Amino acid sequence: MLLDAQWIKQNALAIGFDGCGLAVAAPIQRSQWDLQEWLAEGRHADMHYMEEHVDKRYDPTLLVPGARTVISVLLGYKPSALMEGAVKIAQYAYGEDYHERLKGMLYQLLAALTERYHQLEGRPFVDTAPISDKYWAVQAGLGWRGKNTLLVNPTLGSYCFIGELVVSLAADIYDTPLPDGCGTCERCLRGCPNHAIVASPLSTVGTQVDARRCASYHTIENRAESLPQEVKLSDYAFGCDCCQLVCPYNRHAQVRYRLTPERQEQLQSLLEADEKAFNRATKHSALSRIKYSQWLRNLGG
Template sequence: MHISDKSTWIKQKALSLGFDHCGIAEATSLDEDAFRLEKWLHQGKHGSMQYMENYFDLRIDPRKLFPGAKSVITVLKNYYSSEKNPDPNAPKISKYAYGKDYHEVIRKQLKTFLEEIRTEFGQVEGRGFVDSAPVLERSWAKKSGLGWVGKNGMVIHKGAGSFFFIATLIVDLPLGYDAPAVQDFCGKCTRCIDACPTEAISNNKEIDGSKCISYFTIELKDQLIPENMKGKFDNWMFGCDTCQDVCPWNRFSKENEELNFQPISEILQFTQNDWDELTEESFKQIFSKSPLKRSKFAGIKRNLHFLK
């Protein structure tokens, strides 16, 4: 099979397995991204996320993360949902956390993806990564032509918006590669910058992670949320979608078709009082397969208390 035909087959297989978009790039060093990441870390914009400082060399070169790597296959999986809790006073939760933990869902799909590639092309070695390893997913999405990085730091697909999980499958199989996304279609729009409740977005596409609501409500572990953030969370209890909700490109977002991402009923039904009365036992039972378990019961209670 010709190398371009292999790439076509892989993209079609990705769609058949439930991914929404697929692009392929050569496994090379991300030199420009390395410079930006190093500067961002030196400025302390990762807050207490010390893991961002680890494995720097592996983050910028997939060949060091996976020796023998030839190609980086990047897939996007839609998680958009238009459903909302009808109670306007209920604490808000980011759409990505409506259903089951995406790490588990996508990890299984990547495993199947690699098995299908092996069945078709013989012994292919590879590793799949879903937001839990030193991989610059957004850089690979851009490098494989799937979209540009918007001012809010999200990868934006021109025809489908930004409500996507990004995952990568690094393989030792040479393939035909897509042209990188070079044009930025954000233009002069500053809606995400203007709407950010904590002013975490600057006009040079730089996100101050230490100011982001998602950082405070998810990443900040075993610490109190700084008092100077009081009254700025716009009732976001877990994560924040503000910069995506106001983005004009998300008018193209469509409902996701992944059964595992269908909202847990309590997320759309719980009132403020329900959340206040939630016990640790009930939390573990209801959200055992949810991304909310990442904050743990104590973290959720801390976030709820901070919103009052």
């Protein structure tokens, strides 16, 4: 029995996803995904977990034995307004933790699928296992990989979370990648205050992000007591949106999150928060990814 691709997409949209596409689950050609070169150049900084399970990152059938289809889904997060005040937080962290929300929605989709296809086996992924989510979103026709190396969707821009369901049945119709929409634009390269988007001849988009120079990496992943002085944080205390704010697709992207005055106030109050208040306020937010000591360090930077 083949999966009805149209039915799956309709269900995904009804659950609340902003996009859904299907790709054949098969090993990724090394020439089509530049992870190994990124690692070999040391551009992952000290994110050593990226060196693990490289074989799985290139082959979803190692994650789900017998996998036939990758169902890729998107959830937009562009906020209705930018956070006010002197200190900035990456827009993806304005709302509730996307891991929890996206995973819950993927389980809903999986439940709908198993109800219709009793023999189906599947597993949801949201940043929790070694799967190359941007590659699969491109294969599923949900966008192209921009020069900032993020997925760019024509409607949501790069302001979207990506998740997958890897399932054991083949589908009746698969999607095909969209054409590149960046063209000659290089605004993200010029918009990066740290020149962290570097040329990379082996990358399919011609660029890679060097985490060693990237403010997003340093404010979130870097656990050191102090940050390299040469890295410009541009007033960000969590993440960095500089290369996304300049992207023309993001300027016209659909708003998918309403930043209420109450939430604005709550985010601003973090500037004065002690450890207890910080932990309480960030409990269900992506901000919980950093410790209070990192928060203070970033504010000082």
